Amino acid sequence: MTDETMRAxxxxxxxxxxxxxxxxxxxxxxxxxxxxxxxxxxxGGDDAAREGHAYGGGLEYPxxxxxxxxxxxxxxxxxxxxxxxxxxxxVGWHGGHCFTCEACRRGDFHACEHADVMGVQRDGGWAxxxxxxxxxxxxxxxxxxxxxxxxxLCAGLTTFNALRHSDAxxxxxxxxxxxxxxxxLGIQYAHEAGFETVALxxxxxxxxxxxxxxxxxxVDAENEDPAEELQKLGGASVVLAxxxxxxxxxxxxxxxxxxxxxxxxxxxxxxVGVHVGALVGTRGAVEGWxxxxxxxxxxxxxxSERRAITPAVETFDLDDAEAAYQRMMDSxxxxxxxxxx
Amino acid sequence: MSDTDTMRAVEVPEAGADxxxxxxxxxxxxxxxxxxxxxxxxxxHSDEMTKEGVYPRIEYPxxxxxxxxxxxxxxxxxxxxxxxxxxxxVGWHGGHCFTCDACRRGDFINCENAEVTGIDFDGGYAxxxxxxxxxxxxxxxxxxxxxxxxxLCAGITTFNALRNSDAxxxxxxxxxxxxxxxxLGIQYAHEAGFEVVALxxxxxxxxxxxxxxxxxxVDTEATAAAEELQALGGARVVLAxxxxxxxxxxxxxxxxxxxxxxxxxxxxNPVGVHAxxxxxVRGSVSGWxxxxxxxxxxxLEFSALRDxxxxxxxxxxxxxxxxxxKMLASxxxxxxxxxx
Numbered sequence: 001m002t003d004e005t006m007r008a009x010x011x012x013x014x015x016x017x018x019x020x021x022x023x024x025x026x027x028x029x030x031x032x033x034x035x036x037x038x039x040x041x042x043x044g045g046d047d048a049a050r051e052g053h054a055y056g057g058g059l060e061y062p063x064x065x066x067x068x069x070x071x072x073x074x075x076x077x078x079x080x081x082x083x084x085x086x087x088x089x090x091v092g093w094h095g096g097h098c099f100t101c102e103a104c105r106r107g108d109f110h111a112c113e114h115a116d117v118m119g120v121q122r123d124g125g126w127a128x129x130x131x132x133x134x135x136x137x138x139x140x141x142x143x144x145x146x147x148x149x150x151x152x153l154c155a156g157l158t159t160f161n162a163l164r165h166s167d168a169x170x171x172x173x174x175x176x177x178x179x180x181x182x183x184x185l186g187i188q189y190a191h192e193a194g195f196e197t198v199a200l201x202x203x204x205x206x207x208x209x210x211x212x213x214x215x216x217x218x219v220d221a222e223n224e225d226p227a228e229e230l231q232k233l234g235g236a237s238v239v240l241a242x243x244x245x246x247x248x249x250x251x252x253x254x255x256x257x258x259x260x261x262x263x264x265x266x267x268x269x270x271x272v273g274v275h276v277g278a279l280v281g282t283r284g285a286v287e288g289w290x291x292x293x294x295x296x297x298x299x300x301x302x303x304s305e306r307r308a309i310t311p312a313v314e315t316f317d318l319d320d321a322e323a324a325y326q327r328m329m330d331s332x333x334x335x336x337x338x339x340x341x
Numbered sequence: 342m343s344d345t346d347t348m349r350a351v352e353v354p355e356a357g358a359d360x361x362x363x364x365x366x367x368x369x370x371x372x373x374x375x376x377x378x379x380x381x382x383x384x385x386h387s388d389e390m391t392k393e394g395v396y397p398r399i400e401y402p403x404x405x406x407x408x409x410x411x412x413x414x415x416x417x418x419x420x421x422x423x424x425x426x427x428x429x430x431v432g433w434h435g436g437h438c439f440t441c442d443a444c445r446r447g448d449f450i451n452c453e454n455a456e457v458t459g460i461d462f463d464g465g466y467a468x469x470x471x472x473x474x475x476x477x478x479x480x481x482x483x484x485x486x487x488x489x490x491x492x493l494c495a496g497i498t499t500f501n502a503l504r505n506s507d508a509x510x511x512x513x514x515x516x517x518x519x520x521x522x523x524x525l526g527i528q529y530a531h532e533a534g535f536e537v538v539a540l541x542x543x544x545x546x547x548x549x550x551x552x553x554x555x556x557x558x559v560d561t562e563a564t565a566a567a568e569e570l571q572a573l574g575g576a577r578v579v580l581a582x583x584x585x586x587x588x589x590x591x592x593x594x595x596x597x598x599x600x601x602x603x604x605x606x607x608x609x610n611p612v613g614v615h616a617x618x619x620x621x622v623r624g625s626v627s628g629w630x631x632x633x634x635x636x637x638x639x640x641l642e643f644s645a646l647r648d649x650x651x652x653x654x655x656x657x658x659x660x661x662x663x664x665x666x667k668m669l670a671s672x673x674x675x676x677x678x679x680x681x
Binding site: 160163164165169170171189192193194196216299300302303306307 | 500503504505509510511529532533534536556639640642643646647
């Protein structure tokens with residue numbers, strides 16, 4: 001396939017708009033797998049490729065974004081033993097690890113010192129083909145629609161993993177802040193995990209959707225004080241904060257119950273101002289959670305399949321990546337944009 | 342109520358004796374106690390402790406019953422948190438002292454002076470019972486009394502064991518035994534997002550187990566439970582509700598990494614555990630005992646939120662013997678409840 005080309009969306013340089021280009025189809029290295037992409041989600045995290053400076057800079061351009069990839073194995077490197085051509089696979093944010101650093105030797109692959117991020121440190125899935133290290137590849141059951149599986153590789157994994165690794169137990173009050181790409185999945189996972197689920201969002205547009213996704217309560221954060229409303233419900237064990245907004249995160253800290261946690265998975269650019277008194281009083285915490293490994297993605301897919309959890313998606317052609325991205329950034333998508341090549 | 346008021350009650354006259362349906366004075370609450378007009382009381386395997394005198398220190402005659410639901414009918418002078426007419430429940434944990442080391446740590450279930458309903462004081466096989474104020478749980482309006490009663494012991498025990506385990510949504514959790522406890526355990530495990538395996542002998546209960554929320558059913562008469570669990574990836578938790586040592590022994594080999602067999606049914610004989618099977622997976626065999634009134638209330642609220650109800654057969658108080666014998670013979674589908 002050496003001389004063949006493919007359609008791909010690139011960030012030509014930092015802060016530039018997306019462009020569709022013809023690029024050579026990438027060849028997998030000996031430990032890599034090439035995936036013929038069937039669908040790739042559009043995530044808030046894609047701004048890391050576009051606005052690399054906000055993430056420490058040093059990115060190489062042009063760069064193909066995209067870390068919610070689903071497709072079929074198209075070629076495997078010589079040293080790859082666990083994947084075969086034709087298998088349905090996905091790749092998420094975590095784009096591989098070194099197996100040799102301290103974190104990897106502890107089995108904490110996500111904290112690998114040399115971890116690459118798909119679509120940021122290496123080319124991602126907004127293309128007809130992408131390559132990924134073998135350890136970053138997750139099996140995707142054939143029963144899934146590629147378009148519905150794609151958002152589960154980041155939005156799904158992140159919310160499912162954050163919730164299942166929290167201390168919240170069945171019957172506990174769990175709030176999901178933001179009813180968007182991550183939040184609409186977080187509500188479904190929270191419901192299926194047996195939590196008494198509160199959806200927090202601005203206005204009432206998404207109220208009915210939130211209840212359909214499984215929320216037991218809805219709080220209109222524009223007209224009600226979320227902290228007060230959460231306290232009326234007994235206080236939250238967990239608030240899963242998906243909206244990348246510091247004021248939004250600040251507004252829920254007062255809604256925690258004893259030992260409660262605000263788990264931020266949306267990352268605001270500005271610092272979040274936390275009143276320590278509110279945390280000391282409840283032994284509470286504000287903490288962060290970042291996606292997970294390929295095995296976590298497989299577990300997310302398995303759970304989603306077992307419990308019939310699917311994202312609500314809008315699909316776009318690769319050529320319309322710019323429009324999909326802008327709609328996502330403006331929170332206009334219901335609820336996840338997915339590109340198909 | 343005057344001294345002359347009497348009530349129907351079922352007593353164990355002495356250890357090993359048959360139940361006796363009798364008339365006795367309606368009990369008066371002490372200053373820190375609450376009297377409950379009983380609407381329903383479940384029949385639990387642990388009532389055997391009262392009936393046969395297995396439990397030490399029982400004074401006879403004794404009224405059994407620790408799955409009590411009814412309405413507050415009288416409150417002692419020092420009771421501030423309960424009012425007449427409120428619907429409440431009382432479970433196994435019949436109160437604590439608030440002053441021993443465990444209580445001062447907030448670990449009320451391990452109170453050195455903890456009392457057990459129907460063992461240390463008269464329980465719910467009667468028209469009225471009294472219990473210490475701290476042993477009462479509020480019962481949500483959505484639940485029928487007869488449905489709520491089994492949740493006070495069978496429900497809280499399985500719900501509390503599962504929610505305090507390390508199992509997380511998506512993990513493989515097996516419930517061994519599809520009876521009074523198990524049929525609730527399956528529902529709670531399903532509602533908690535676990536991949537649920539029901540283990541039982543034969544196929545009589547297979548369909549029901551799947552309806553209750555089991556994803557898999559293993560007939561432990563026809564296949565080896567441990568092998569089947571390993572074929573499914575290995576269990577994070579096996580909730581062992583059947584009070585049978587061989588049954589518990591048969592699942593230890595089915596644990597996955599860091600897996601745990603949690604026994605809530607108590608066999609009379611010791612369970613033989615191969616330490617090698619535990620070392621290999623960092624596994625454990627552990628026990629769990631019900632919970633406090635607050636845990637009961639959490640159980641009741643969760644059950645109301647997720648429509649988890651027991652499947653019950655109701656009996657008149659006078660038929661306590663029949664209900665008890667059916668329960669012992671595992672013939673009840675799935676929990677016997679007495680109504681006064």
